[in-house]
Amino acid sequence: MADLETFRSETRAWLEANCPAEMREPVRDESDIYWGGRRATFKNDAQKAWLEACVAKGYTVPAWPKAYGGAGLSPAEAKVLREEMGRIGARPPLSSFGIWMLGPALLHFGTEGQKQRFLNEIARGEIRWCQGYSEPGSGSDLVSLQTFGEDKGDHWVVNGQKVWTSYADHADWIFCLVRTDKADKYSGITFMLFDMASEGVATKPILLISGNSPFCETFFDNVEVPKSYGEDCPAYVGQINRGWDVAKYLLGHEREMISGADGGDRTAGIGAAMKRHSAKLGDDLDPVLRAELAMFDVDALAYTAMGEKFLDEIKVGKAHPAQPNMMKYAGTELNKRRHELMMAVGGSRSLEWDSEETEGGKPSRSWLRTKANSIEGGTSEVMLNVIAKRILDLPGA
Amino acid sequence: MPLYHNEDQAMLADTARGFIAEEGNIAKQLRHWRDRNCKDGFGHGLWKQMAEMGFTGMLVEEADGGLGMGHVEAGIVLEEIGRNLTPSPFLTSSVLAATALKHSSADMKGRYLPGLIAGDSVFAVAIDETAKHRPSRITTRAEKSGNGFKLNGAKSFVIHGGSADMIVVAARTSGGDEDADGITLFAVPKDVAGASHDHVRLVDSSMATHMRLDNVELDGDAVIGEIDGGRAVLDAMLLAGRVGAAAEGVGVARGAMDMTVDYLKQRKQFGKLIGEFQALQHRASHLYSEVEIARAATIKAQQLLDAGAPSADLMASVAKAKVAKTARLAVQEGVQMHGGIGMTDEYDIGLYMKRDRALAEFLGDAYFHANRVATLSGY
Ligand SMILES: Cc1cc2nc3c(=O)[nH]c(=O)nc-3n(C[C@H](O)[C@H](O)[C@H](O)COP(=O)(O)OP(=O)(O)OC[C@H]3O[C@@H](n4cnc5c(N)ncnc54)[C@H](O)[C@@H]3O)c2cc1C
Ligand SMILES: Cc1cc2nc3c(=O)[nH]c(=O)nc-3n(C[C@H](O)[C@H](O)[C@H](O)COP(=O)(O)OP(=O)(O)OC[C@H]3O[C@@H](n4cnc5c(N)ncnc54)[C@H](O)[C@@H]3O)c2cc1C
Numbered sequence: 001m002a003d004l005e006t007f008r009s010e011t012r013a014w015l016e017a018n019c020p021a022e023m024r025e026p027v028r029d030e031s032d033i034y035w036g037g038r039r040a041t042f043k044n045d046a047q048k049a050w051l052e053a054c055v056a057k058g059y060t061v062p063a064w065p066k067a068y069g070g071a072g073l074s075p076a077e078a079k080v081l082r083e084e085m086g087r088i089g090a091r092p093p094l095s096s097f098g099i100w101m102l103g104p105a106l107l108h109f110g111t112e113g114q115k116q117r118f119l120n121e122i123a124r125g126e127i128r129w130c131q132g133y134s135e136p137g138s139g140s141d142l143v144s145l146q147t148f149g150e151d152k153g154d155h156w157v158v159n160g161q162k163v164w165t166s167y168a169d170h171a172d173w174i175f176c177l178v179r180t181d182k183a184d185k186y187s188g189i190t191f192m193l194f195d196m197a198s199e200g201v202a203t204k205p206i207l208l209i210s211g212n213s214p215f216c217e218t219f220f221d222n223v224e225v226p227k228s229y230g231e232d233c234p235a236y237v238g239q240i241n242r243g244w245d246v247a248k249y250l251l252g253h254e255r256e257m258i259s260g261a262d263g264g265d266r267t268a269g270i271g272a273a274m275k276r277h278s279a280k281l282g283d284d285l286d287p288v289l290r291a292e293l294a295m296f297d298v299d300a301l302a303y304t305a306m307g308e309k310f311l312d313e314i315k316v317g318k319a320h321p322a323q324p325n326m327m328k329y330a331g332t333e334l335n336k337r338r339h340e341l342m343m344a345v346g347g348s349r350s351l352e353w354d355s356e357e358t359e360g361g362k363p364s365r366s367w368l369r370t371k372a373n374s375i376e377g378g379t380s381e382v383m384l385n386v387i388a389k390r391i392l393d394l395p396g397a
Numbered sequence: 398m399p400l401y402h403n404e405d406q407a408m409l410a411d412t413a414r415g416f417i418a419e420e421g422n423i424a425k426q427l428r429h430w431r432d433r434n435c436k437d438g439f440g441h442g443l444w445k446q447m448a449e450m451g452f453t454g455m456l457v458e459e460a461d462g463g464l465g466m467g468h469v470e471a472g473i474v475l476e477e478i479g480r481n482l483t484p485s486p487f488l489t490s491s492v493l494a495a496t497a498l499k500h501s502s503a504d505m506k507g508r509y510l511p512g513l514i515a516g517d518s519v520f521a522v523a524i525d526e527t528a529k530h531r532p533s534r535i536t537t538r539a540e541k542s543g544n545g546f547k548l549n550g551a552k553s554f555v556i557h558g559g560s561a562d563m564i565v566v567a568a569r570t571s572g573g574d575e576d577a578d579g580i581t582l583f584a585v586p587k588d589v590a591g592a593s594h595d596h597v598r599l600v601d602s603s604m605a606t607h608m609r610l611d612n613v614e615l616d617g618d619a620v621i622g623e624i625d626g627g628r629a630v631l632d633a634m635l636l637a638g639r640v641g642a643a644a645e646g647v648g649v650a651r652g653a654m655d656m657t658v659d660y661l662k663q664r665k666q667f668g669k670l671i672g673e674f675q676a677l678q679h680r681a682s683h684l685y686s687e688v689e690i691a692r693a694a695t696i697k698a699q700q701l702l703d704a705g706a707p708s709a710d711l712m713a714s715v716a717k718a719k720v721a722k723t724a725r726l727a728v729q730e731g732v733q734m735h736g737g738i739g740m741t742d743e744y745d746i747g748l749y750m751k752r753d754r755a756l757a758e759f760l761g762d763a764y765f766h767a768n769r770v771a772t773l774s775g776y
Contacts, residue, residue, distance in 0.1 A: 275776035285776065294771035295722075298763075301712070301770070302694035302719040309400035309693040318401055326686045385675070387682035392658050394681065396673035 007077055011084045018053040020046035024089045028359065030212075033095050037128025038172045051125055054093035061099055061123045064107065068115050069123025075315040097166070098122035098129045100257045102175050105191075105237060105250040113232030118193070130196070131254075132162040132176030132218060133247065140382050142177075143185055143244065147220060149178040149192065156180070156192070158200075158223040164376075168203040168216035171196050175250075178225075181241050190236050191243030194225045210368040211353070211361070254377045255324040259331035261307035268304065269297035270338060274345045281349055289344055296334075296341055303334055322390035329383035332373035339367040398700055400693060402469070409470055412450070413477045420446055421483035423745050430484060431602040437560040438604035439484035447485065448516025456495045456637075461510050463495075467703035468637065472644035472695065479648020482745075482752050484603060486519045486557045492641040493634050494520030497565045497582060500622040500630045505584060509563055521561035522634065523552035523585075523608050530554075530761040532567070532635060534575050537610060539568040539583065546570070546620075548583065548591075548613040556759065558606030559596045562587050565634070566610070570625050580627035582634075583619045590614070601748075601755040636710060639717045639760050640702055643695045646720035646756055650688050650727040653749040657681070657731040660746075664736070677734055684730055691716070691723035711773045718766035721757040728753045 023046050027033060031043050034051060042048040054060045057071060063078045064070025073081060103122055106114055121127040138145040147160025158178055168174070173195055181188030196203075200223040203216040228234050238246045271293040278285050285293070310327055313319035343350045343363060350363035358364075374380040389397035402410060420426075420443055430440055447453055452474050457463020464470075471492055478487060490513055498506055498513075512518030524532055537550025548568055558564060564585045572579030585592060591613035594606035622630040658681055661672030671677055698716040701709035728750040732739035739746050757763065 269770070269774055271771050272775045290771060290776065291767070293776070294767040295718075295763075297770050297774060298715050298718040298722070298767050299690075301715040302690050305400065305697035305712070305715075306690040306693035309696065312399035313401055316399075316401075323689075326682075326689060329682075330686045330690060381679065384679040384682040387685055388678035392678075392681055392685060394658070394661060394672040394678050395670045397675075397678055 004076055004080060008080050008084065011081055014057070015084055015088060015090060018050070018057075019085075019088065019090045020050055022046035023050040023091050023093075025091075026089065027091055029362070032091070034093065034125070035128055035167070035170070036094055036096055036098075036122075036125030037170065038126070039170065040125070040128065050091070051093045055124050058123070060094040060125065061103065061119075064103065064119065064123065068107075068119035070119075079311070094125045096122065096125070096128060097131055097175075098127060101131060101250050101254050102129050102193075104253045105175075105246050108249060109238040109246050111232050111234065113230065114234070114237070117229070117233055128167070128170060128172050130165050130168045130171035130174050130218075132165055132168075132174045134164045135161060136163050140379055142247070143189070145177055145179060145189065147176070147178050148182070149180050149190060149225065151180065152224075154228075155224050155226045156190075158192075158194075158220045158225055160220050162218040162220075164206070164215050165203070165218040166215040166376075168196070168218045169205055174201075174218070175237070177243055177247055184241070186244050187241050189243040189247070190240050191238055191246040192225055192236050194223070194235060198223050198225070200224070208368070209371075210365040212365065212369070251378060252321075252324050255328035255383075258373060258377045259307070259324065259327035260335065261310050261327045261331065269300050270341065271297045274342065278345050281347065283347065285345070289341075293341055293345075296337060299334060300338070303330060306330070320391055322386055325378070325383040325386040326391070328377065329374075329380050329387070332370075333380060335373050336370050339370045343367050398704070400696055400700065402473070406469055406473060410473045410477075413452075413474050416446075416450055417474075417477040417481050417483055421478065421481045421485070423482055423748060427482045427484055427602065427748060436596070436604065437557070438598070438602060439486060439557075439560075443483070444485060444519070445516040447487065448514065452487065453491050453516050454495075454510070454514035456491060457510055457514060458499070461506055462514050463510070468640050468699040469696065469703060471641055472699045475641050475644040476648035476651070479645035479650075479752075479756075480652035482601075482649070482652070482748055486521075486560070488638065488641050488645060489522055489557050489561075490518070490520040493522045493638045494563070494565055496634045496637040497522070497621050497630055500633070501584070502618065504618060505621065509584070512562065518562040519557055519560050521555050521557045521564045522638070523555045523558065523564050523566045524631070524635075525554045526550070526552055528553065530758070530765055532631065533577070535567050535569050535580055536574045537566065537568040539570050539581055539615075541570075542614065545614060545616040546581075546583070548585075548610040548615065550610050552608040552610070553605075554759070555594070555606045555608045556603060558608055559594050559604055564608070565621065566608075567627065567631050568610075570627075577628050579625050580631060581624050582621040582627040582630050583615055584621055585610075585613065585615065585619065599755050601751040603755060632710075635760060636702060636713050639713045639766075640695070640698045640709075642756060642760050643691075643698065643713070643716040643720040646717075646724045646753070647688070647692045647695050649749055649753050649756060650691065650720065650724040653724070653727040653731040653746060653753075654681075654684055654688055656746055656749070657684075657727075657734050660735055671734070680730055680734075684727055687723045687726060691719045694719045711770065714761075714766040714769040714773065717761060718763045718770065721763035721766070724753045725757065725763075 061070045062073045062081050066072045135145050149156035149158045176192050178190050178192050180190040200221040202219045205213040205216050207213045346363050352358045353361040388394045454463035455466040459465040539546040539548045566583045566585045569579055570581040591611045593609045596606050664671045694716040698712040701712050731746045735746050738744050
């Protein structure tokens with residue numbers, strides 16, 4: 001415990017010295033988030049300085065081993081760092097699917113060569129990944145996917161289509177589920193890694209109801225994927241035809257991430273802020289709206305405790321392996337409710353689509369974006385199915 | 398502190414679960430006493446056994462002969478009490494009265510704690526005066542009289558009031574009805590002249606009273622804590638009681654949920670187990686998720702309370718409200734998913750529904766505590 005307190009004071013001092021003031025401001029829009037990658041540019045010097053300081057310290061991926069670009073922090077230390085960053089409102093220096101999704105899968109299933117190469121690139125923000133799972137005919141029923149890789153000895157030739165590929169048009173590489181054996185549904189999928197600049201890869205952005213276009217249809221037309229990128233660095237994670245295990249493991253991390261279990265703004269109560277917001281607009285909270293906010297805050301604060309408990313239990317292996325599904329379900333439904341209430345408090349002001357006062361329709365666009373929370377990474381209904389089957393052990397689920 | 402039970406607490410939970418399932422189960426306690434129209438609504442034998450297990454004095458300091466444990470531990474016992482719908486004076490005696498007595502003189506501790514710890518005495522609290530919990534308003538008056546006090550007023554929803562050896566009564570020694578200051582807590586002994594009780598059986602078969610105080614004369618040494626400064630003790634007592642009631646409610650919710658999920662795996666209709674119907678699966682999964690969250694909030698509140706954190710007050714109301722909503726969902730879904738037999742007295746699921754109703758009302762329902770969350774948060 002004494003060690004942890006030392007770590008806390010050191011961390012506090014380090015953050016004080018290294019986290020620029022601009023990076024302690026709340027994230028306002030997409031451009032405030034640094035995603036990294038070959039084509040990334042910094043919004044300002046502060047963003048660059050903050051990333052570089054964190055890369056040097058291993059703090060873009062604090063819990064990863066030092067050999068792979070992390071800081072090798074214990075779960076307790078990582079929690080202290082999260083708390084201390086939260087205390088000063090420090091932004092994450094780097095956001096990426098590499099950190100949230102592929103990294104954990106590589107740490108678990110990757111070869112030493114893959115870890116050395118890809119994890120370090122991710123930690124330094126040099127590579128931006130996208131996730132090629134969903135297909136037009138395979139959403140919730142992901143395992144029915146059809147994109148096919150024909151075995152040509154030292155490489156595959158991949159043909160097919162993915163959809164809802166978030167940021168595919170900005171990504172450098174893709175981690176992609178490809179069928180390599182048509183005879184076996186579950187044991188016929190390979191988890192491949194390849195360059196989005198490969199010949200035959202095309203992306204087409206999809207416009208969402210929020211008016212933004214963060215994801216794409218992704219087409220593969222005779223894309224050649226080599227089986228190896230050098231010694232001990234295969235182009236697939238885990239084994240050939242056993243990619244479903246990797247895919248499921250990764251989904252667990254994705255659901256955890258989407259659930260907002262690790263706290264931050266998303267899980268706190270909103271009533272007090274809504275009262276101030278309402279006053280700023282010259283209004284007063286309607287008593288029934290106040291009551292709904294109160295009921296929401298009860299749920300949100302209780303969920304915050306659940307998030308804490310869940311992370312504590314994961315650390316020591318006490319959490320039920322299917323618990324991330326519960327967290328994802330509850331967390332995303334809560335977030336949708338949060339934005340419904342925020343829209344109600346904002347009244348007609350929050351309807352504005354591109355006014356300066358709303359920073360380009362932020363309230364309504366965010367509200368619409370949250371509707372995807374209970375769809376992406378597995379829908380709420382699918383989460384409920386998984387809970388019924390794996391936790392409650394209900395028949396036929 | 399991690400939000401799960403440490404090794405000692407996990408051991409206590411095992412012990413409590415086994416003991417209460419064996420001795421405090423519905424057939425042996427709730428139905429047994431109910432069907433005999435027991436005037437106390439609980440069994441003194443079990444209370445004595447709980448003392449032998451060390452439960453009765455768990456919150457009492459070691460220096461005073463107790464175990465000096467915290468609210469996490471008390472919550473462990475309460476969760477099992479809730480799961481088994483065990484009628485017992487644990488919450489009013491070992492949590493509420495024990496918390497009040499922490500603030501009492503050595504003399505008073507000597508008078509009451511040995512009986513509590515031994516399971517020989519039962520305690521109650523008299524706070525509410527109307528049909529809803531509103532501790533901000535105390536109209537029962539205590540006037541100085543000689544070197545003591547004279548109490549006048551009425552209290553309601555005094556759980557175990559008829560069997561209590563001592564009742565902690567919140568009365569006003571100065572100020573107006575709604576004032577925060579001017580409250581004094583009194584230890585009112587059984588059978589004191591001027592105190593009378595209307596006994597009422599509640600929907601869950603527990604016994605409560607409407608208590609009248611007509612010129613009840615008490616010595617100065619009946620005062621718990623400071624004269625006019627009782628609000629602090631009352632708040633401490635309410636905080637402990639609410640966190641405890643939340644823990645018991647978690648047990649009620651889990652008991653009802655487990656019973657229902659079991660039933661879904663046994664009952665066949667349309668040639669299938671009803672648990673195969675997705676309409677029921679999704680509702681059961683949603684319930685599971687709510688119960689997990691309510692339990693996490695409750696453990697968080699217990700830990701904050703044990704750590705003496707100021708935020709314990711907010712979290713206690715979060716937990717009490719969340720549990721009240723969740724246990725309500727659990728018993729409603731429970732009865733519904735049992736179909737017709739859920740309406741019968743023979744099946745236990747209806748008993749959960751009744752207990753939830755009474756427990757949620759005690760020390761403030763979901764509306765009261767959600768409102769409190771809003772007020773404490775500044776809106
Ligand atoms: C913002 C966003 C970002 C995304 N990013 C990516 C990405 O980067 N990469 C990627 O591969 N995919 C991504 N997706 C796709 C996402 O994973 C799928 O949308 C999701 O799995 C659901 O599939 P679907 O859209 O085909 O819906 P469907 O599976 O067709 O579902 C339609 C409806 O039917 C319900 N349903 C389906 N099956 C069942 C069942 N068995 N029981 C009960 N109800 C059922 C669903 O819950 C849903 O309500 C993203 C989606 C969104 C919205
Ligand atoms: C007060 C009362 C009075 C009654 N009076 C009469 C009377 O006078 N005469 C008479 O004949 N009957 C009477 N009934 C019986 C009543 O009609 C049945 O209780 C009712 O049809 C439900 O059947 P069940 O109790 O067997 O429940 P079940 O059919 O076993 O249902 C258990 C649960 O499973 C659910 N379930 C069942 N099938 C499905 C499905 N396919 N999909 C999703 N969920 C499903 C149900 O909704 C329920 O939640 C009475 C019942 C009550 C409670």
